[in-house]
Amino acid sequence: MLHIKPILSSLLRSKSGPVLLLIQIILSVAIVANASFIIQERLALMQRVSGVEESEVLTFSLFNFDPLIDKTAQNKIDQQILRGLPNVIDATSTNMLPLSGGGWSSTFNLGPDPDSAKSTPQFAMYLGTDHTLETLGLKLIEGRNFYPHELKDNLDSPSRLAIISSALAKAIWPDESPLGKVLYEGKDAQITVIGVVEKLQGAWIDSSSLENSVIQNVDYGSSSYMVRAKPEFHAELKDAIKKALLAENPNRVLDGFKSIEALKDSSYRDHKLMITVLIMMVVLLLLITSLGLTGMVMFNIQRRTKQIGTRRALGAKKRDIVSYFLVENYLICLAGGVLGGLLAIQLGQQLMKIYSLPMLDLSYPLFTVAGLFIVTTLAVYLPARKAANISPATATRSV
Amino acid sequence: MFFYYVDLAWRSIKKTPVLSLLMVLAISIGIGITITTLNVYKMMSFNPAGERSDELNAVQLWSQGPDSWDELNSLVTYQDAMNLRNNTLPKRQAAMFRTGMALQTEDVNFAPILESIRVTDSDFFKLFDVPFLYGNVWDKSVDTEPAYQVVINDKLNQKLFAGQNSVGKVIYLNRKPYQVVGVIKAWDPKPKYYDPTNGAFNDTEQIFVPFSLTPIEEFDVWGNTSGWKFETMNSYSDRLNSEKVWLLYWVELPNKDAVTSYRSWLSNYVAEQKALGRFTDKKSAADSVKVSDVATWLEYNHVVPEDNKILVGLSALFLSVCLVNILGLILTKFLKRAPEVGVRRAIGASRAQIFAQYMVEVGMIGLLGGLLGLAWAYASLYGLSAQFEVSKGLTHLSASMWIITPSIAVGTALLAGLYPAWVVCRTKPSVYLKSQ
Numbered sequence: 109m110l111h112i113k114p115i116l117s118s119l120l121r122s123k124s125g126p127v128l129l130l131i132q133i134i135l136s137v138a139i140v141a142n143a144s145f146i147i148q149e150r151l152a153l154m155q156r157v158s159g160v161e162e163s164e165v166l167t168f169s170l171f172n173f174d175p176l177i178d179k180t181a182q183n184k185i186d187q188q189i190l191r192g193l194p195n196v197i198d199a200t201s202t203n204m205l206p207l208s209g210g211g212w213s214s215t216f217n218l219g220p221d222p223d224s225a226k227s228t229p230q231f232a233m234y235l236g237t238d239h240t241l242e243t244l245g246l247k248l249i250e251g252r253n254f255y256p257h258e259l260k261d262n263l264d265s266p267s268r269l270a271i272i273s274s275a276l277a278k279a280i281w282p283d284e285s286p287l288g289k290v291l292y293e294g295k296d297a298q299i300t301v302i303g304v305v306e307k308l309q310g311a312w313i314d315s316s317s318l319e320n321s322v323i324q325n326v327d328y329g330s331s332s333y334m335v336r337a338k339p340e341f342h343a344e345l346k347d348a349i350k351k352a353l354l355a356e357n358p359n360r361v362l363d364g365f366k367s368i369e370a371l372k373d374s375s376y377r378d379h380k381l382m383i384t385v386l387i388m389m390v391v392l393l394l395l396i397t398s399l400g401l402t403g404m405v406m407f408n409i410q411r412r413t414k415q416i417g418t419r420r421a422l423g424a425k426k427r428d429i430v431s432y433f434l435v436e437n438y439l440i441c442l443a444g445g446v447l448g449g450l451l452a453i454q455l456g457q458q459l460m461k462i463y464s465l466p467m468l469d470l471s472y473p474l475f476t477v478a479g480l481f482i483v484t485t486l487a488v489y490l491p492a493r494k495a496a497n498i499s500p501a502t503a504t505r506s507v
Numbered sequence: 508m509f510f511y512y513v514d515l516a517w518r519s520i521k522k523t524p525v526l527s528l529l530m531v532l533a534i535s536i537g538i539g540i541t542i543t544t545l546n547v548y549k550m551m552s553f554n555p556a557g558e559r560s561d562e563l564n565a566v567q568l569w570s571q572g573p574d575s576w577d578e579l580n581s582l583v584t585y586q587d588a589m590n591l592r593n594n595t596l597p598k599r600q601a602a603m604f605r606t607g608m609a610l611q612t613e614d615v616n617f618a619p620i621l622e623s624i625r626v627t628d629s630d631f632f633k634l635f636d637v638p639f640l641y642g643n644v645w646d647k648s649v650d651t652e653p654a655y656q657v658v659i660n661d662k663l664n665q666k667l668f669a670g671q672n673s674v675g676k677v678i679y680l681n682r683k684p685y686q687v688v689g690v691i692k693a694w695d696p697k698p699k700y701y702d703p704t705n706g707a708f709n710d711t712e713q714i715f716v717p718f719s720l721t722p723i724e725e726f727d728v729w730g731n732t733s734g735w736k737f738e739t740m741n742s743y744s745d746r747l748n749s750e751k752v753w754l755l756y757w758v759e760l761p762n763k764d765a766v767t768s769y770r771s772w773l774s775n776y777v778a779e780q781k782a783l784g785r786f787t788d789k790k791s792a793a794d795s796v797k798v799s800d801v802a803t804w805l806e807y808n809h810v811v812p813e814d815n816k817i818l819v820g821l822s823a824l825f826l827s828v829c830l831v832n833i834l835g836l837i838l839t840k841f842l843k844r845a846p847e848v849g850v851r852r853a854i855g856a857s858r859a860q861i862f863a864q865y866m867v868e869v870g871m872i873g874l875l876g877g878l879l880g881l882a883w884a885y886a887s888l889y890g891l892s893a894q895f896e897v898s899k900g901l902t903h904l905s906a907s908m909w910i911i912t913p914s915i916a917v918g919t920a921l922l923a924g925l926y927p928a929w930v931v932c933r934t935k936p937s938v939y940l941k942s943q
């Protein structure tokens with residue numbers, strides 16, 4: 109038997125303590141539910157697969173400032189040099205780096221007339237070579253790679269080829285194979301799809317079109333390069349690259365050596381920061397709530413020493429005393445949980461409205477309440493067990 | 508009397524060390540979290556223009572065609588920037604963008620470095636109150652008749668010329684010689700309000716070159732270039748003649764009237780352009796222009812991330828949990844002392860005196876919690892900046908926090924103490940005298 113009725117009536121007689129506890133629990137549930145929801149959402153964002161061998165790809169920027177340089181020819185020589193370096197699996201030029209937060213984004217048309225044709229969804233526009241797939245470690249699931257003789261030197265070429273990500277392929281042609289399909293840029297340029305990669309993310313992690321990517325067969329040199337090698341070789345490779353390319357031509361600056369993993373880390377830094385702060389909040393909040401609860405139970409026990417002694421003298425077991433405090437706590441937790449859950453949903457809706465956060469999942473308040481039950485059980489059980497040890501004799505002596 | 512209460516409070520705090528510690532901890536953690544998020548928020552929402560916020564205005568134009576972008580871009584086209592520059596209405600004005608070039612000196616052993624550079628007009632420095640150490644900005648005539656002149660900052664001057672007055676010296680940018688005409692003092696507004704479009708908390712550029720050199724030198728654009736329609740871009744002049752937006756435009760308008768007349772001039776300008784076949788959207792000419800002062804501009808560019816606002820909100824809720832928590836603890840503690848209060852009341856203390864005594868005690872706990880909370884905030888800001896490479900400017904505990912923190916802490920504690928102190932001062936002496 110839980111003896112809820114006497115507990116309830118004693119709670120109602122000295123209201124202030126329980127009411128405070130109730131308020132605290134309501135607020136805690138609202139905060140913890142929303143915070144853990146945001147944490148979960150951000151973690152899910154961070155766990156998305158980029159499709160790229162993040163830790164193996166080393167990137168750097170190259171800036172030529174020699175006015176006499178033939179950039180097109182130099183770019184080809186530079187790539188040969190990079191591929192010839194020890195431990196390098198493959199290397200390529202690129203116009204932009206995955207997950208870096210900066211790059212090119214565009215749309216194409218599905219028909220030749222720019223005024224009437226429908227346009228594709230927004231995508232990240234990579235310009236690459238026949239080495240791009242191997243360098244990034246992309247998985248080709250349909251079609252073929254570029255052939256070396258198909259590479260163009262710049263974007264002027266009116267007929268180009270493209271390898272696109274499967275997400276983009278599905279978005280444009282849900283039911284058909286994208287191979288051989290033609291995309292249009294302005295009036296003149298046609299881009300034929302020759303391959304599909306399973307996954308390739310763009311540069312902007314918060315963009316809704318992160319999964320949409322297009323690689324075109326344009327060897328866009330002299331800005332950024334990507335070199336694939338096992339991570340343990342990156343440090344020595346960095347020096348080797350600098351040495352080799354500056355020996356080739358000293359009038360340039362090589363800079364920004366970073367793996368794609370590092371680029372990804374800094375792109376997700378704000379999310380990580382948010383997660384860290386929120387976890388800190390949740391942990392401290394639970395700590396404070398349980399400490400406060402322990403303090404209050406301890407006080408209640410002192411105040412009720414006589415009552416406990418009397419009950420013990422009248423035949424209550426130690427177990428009964430402990431369960432009295434636990435049930436009292438659960439009653440408050442339950443009320444607080446229900447009201448707190450409602451407040452959490454309200455708060456979630458406000459956040460959704462003002463800050464375009466997704467809708468709060470109802471399981472979060474439920475889990476929070478469950479967690480609270482466990483934490484508060486501990487916080488109550490320890491002092492309550494002490495109370496149960498009060499001997500009836502000492503407790504009733506002073507009466 | 509106050510000091511007597513302080514003494515009493517201290518004794519009482521010492522008498523129940525665990526409970527007092529719990530209360531101080533609760534307040535300090537709440538304060539620590541709140542101050543951490545509030546500090547970052549304050550730093551991010553800081554308006555570096557200060558009093559000049561209203562005078563400095565960024566120009567935005569709805570130059571896109573129908574069914575394209577659905578909001579104003581922060582940037583304008585080169586055509587528009589050049590046309591705006593011809594107007595003499597604003598007191599000062601400057602077009603600008605970011606570029607980068609390889610920097611070399613006359614010293615052949617100096618390894619070339621890639622430097623981020625701001626391309627802008629001479630008014631830039633007066634507009635944004637940039638202080639000069641040596642020399643001055645290039646002459647205003649350079650804005651129309653290009654010359655290879657450059658302004659560098661103190662830090663770069665230290666590196667290149669050992670901090671000497673380097674006016675008249677030459678530096679090489681992409682192997683072209685530029686003559687140094689001025690050296691500016693340390694100047695690094697956070698947020699970088701004159702150009703928040705690529706990293707609102709990035710460092711200021713170290714080199715400034717005249718905007719008029721743009722068509723000649725064809726500077727790379729190290730910022731955003733956005734287009735709303737497809738345009739072939741085979742050469743730099745294609746870029747200059749395109750509808751792509753990539754420049755920021757600032758004007759100084761000393762008062763409201765100036766803003767109004769400038770705005771109407773802009774509307775006329777847009778109307779003219781519409782007649783020439785540009786600005787093809789249905790929007791009226793008057794609706795196609797926006798002139799924002801610094802505060803509005805920072806808001807428009809979302810300089811304070813939404814995450815930050817959420818955190819401030821949640822931490823305020825957190826603080827309220829702490830408040831309720833200590834309220835409970837204080838109530839507990841005070842009720843325990845009711846017999847003592849009974850005696851004091853019996854020998855003549857008034858209710859007001861009892862109330863004051865307990866409020867002093869609560870205030871002291873709040874103060875202790877505030878100080879500890881400040882330490883928490885300091886530590887967590889330090890830890891966060893170390894772990895997340897957040898800009899130093901954001902994690903530096905702002906001076907005002909030394910006053911704000913204890914006030915919030917004491918305020919919170921007093922608020923929490925009101926009810927318990929009121930309960931305890933209503934103690935009837937007779938009850939407790941009897942039971943002894």
